[in-house]
Amino acid sequence: MSIAASLALRIRTAATVTAPYELPDGTVIDEYFDEYRVAADPALLGEVGTALACLVPAGVDVLAGLELGGVPFALATSAAAGLPLVLVRKIPKSYGTRRQVEGRPIGGARVAMVDDVVRSGGQMLAAVRALTAAGGRTTHALAVLARPGPGRTALAGQGISLRSLLTDADQPQPVSLRAVR
Numbered sequence: 796m797s798i799a800a801s802l803a804l805r806i807r808t809a810a811t812v813t814a815p816y817e818l819p820d821g822t823v824i825d826e827y828f829d830e831y832r833v834a835a836d837p838a839l840l841g842e843v844g845t846a847l848a849c850l851v852p853a854g855v856d857v858l859a860g861l862e863l864g865g866v867p868f869a870l871a872t873s874a875a876a877g878l879p880l881v882l883v884r885k886i887p888k889s890y891g892t893r894r895q896v897e898g899r900p901i902g903g904a905r906v907a908m909v910d911d912v913v914r915s916g917g918q919m920l921a922a923v924r925a926l927t928a929a930g931g932r933t934t935h936a937l938a939v940l941a942r943p944g945p946g947r948t949a950l951a952g953q954g955i956s957l958r959s960l961l962t963d964a965d966q967p968q969p970v971s972l973r974a975v976r
Contacts, residue, residue, distance in 0.1 A: 802842055803961055806939065809833050818914075828940050830911035834867035843960065844871025847909065847937050850958040851876050855935060856904040859883050859896070861922050864911035868939055872909050881929075883908075883922045895925040902930035913938045913957060916946030923953060 809832045816827035834840050847868060851858070858880045860869025866882060873880035881898035888894055906926050908919055913936070923933045936950055941959035950957050 799846070802846055805839060806833055806843065806961065809836060809839060828912055828942075830864050830868075830939060833939065834864075834911075840867060840871050841875075843868060843939060844873075844875040846960055847872040847939070848875035850937050850960070851878065851907055852935050852956075852958075854905055855907040857881055857899075857901050857906050857931065859906050859908045859922065859926055859931070859933070861908060861910045861918060865909050868911055869909035872937065881906075881926075881931075883925050885918070885921070896929040896931075900930070901926065904931050906931040906933045907935040907937055908933060908955075909937045911938065912940045912942060913946040913950075913959070914942040914944035916944075916949035916957075919946070919950060919955075920953065923955065 810828050810830060811826060812829045812832075813826045815823050815825060817823050833843060851872070855878065858869050858873050858876070858878050860866040860880060860882045862882065862884050869880055869882070879899055881896050881901055884895045884897070886895065908922055908926070910919060913919060919936055926933050933955055936955050936957045938957065938959040940961040941947060941957060947957050
């Protein structure tokens with residue numbers, strides 16, 4: 796078994812939960828991907844961060860972690876890739892700085908978003924608007940899992956390519972665990 800296939804199996808084993816789960820549109824599914832079980836395992840989280848770092852395209856200046864599920868994966872990817880990180884709230888903070896994008900200024904930076912699971916792409920598209928308002932240029936999106944749904948197409952419509960460790964069929968995409976920059 797390849798390293799990528801072994802990691803994919805470990806992710807699926809840790810995160811697959813067989814129990815009813817309600818999606819945002821009200822649909823109830825019998826099995827779901829609990830990304831927090833992956834994020835809560837320090838060794839597995841580190842390996843996922845390294846694998847996601849291998850998917851970061853050349854030319855990306857900053858990673859953006861999406862609230863809440865994307866934050867641990869973005870932190871691990873940032874550490875593995877040696878790239879700075881900003882965090883994107885779903886809505887601007889209602890007090891203090893009232894920012895939606897937290898961290899260093901990103902004016903002119905090429906940004907790759909990092910999230911846990913992508914299905915519709917709605918959360919990522921909202922984050923693109925916040926990152927654009929903060930001066931960033933979002934060019935790519937990374938996810939642990941891309942589920943069936945319009946997410947990939949919606950992102951592509953905005954000129955954003957999506958790369959994921961696991962596809963909608965829960966099969967690993969080829970990942971080269973090369974030395975990360």
